[in-house]
Amino acid sequence: MNVCVVVAAAIVVDGRLLLAQRRRPAALDGLWELPGGKVEPGETPTDALRRELREELDIETEAGERIGVEVPLADGLVLRAYLTEIVSGIPRALDHAAIGWFSAAELPAVDLVPNDRMWLPDLERALRAS
Secondary structure, three states: OEEEEEEEEEEOOOOOEEEOOOOOOOOHOOEOOOOOEEEEOOOHHHHHHHHHHHHHHHOOEEEEEEEEEEOOOOEEEEEEEEEEEEEEEEOOOOOOOEEEOOOOOOOHOOOEOHHOOOOOHHHOOOOOOO
């Protein structure tokens, strides 16, 4: 059985994590998330992250190791996060309401989408290690 995967990028630069503010669906409007999206047929998770981040943030990236646990989603999907490095470009919100950079100290107060909250301890560790 093939698992349908959704990927998310944990991009850390100078001790700050890049988050994107959702516009949709209505239930998630205004909440912050790690950017990413669904892996399409024939794509690897890292290929999907590269494509999604190009489409959503206008940046070129390289995904590294997984971070945190795999989060089960509705409809048999699973969500996986990867430490991701910006190779070129400056992130800008093409598909989101806004983007922002957050420190480990700020992260617990950010209104994250519920699924991404599962990774808070791992994200805080990554931020402190950077």
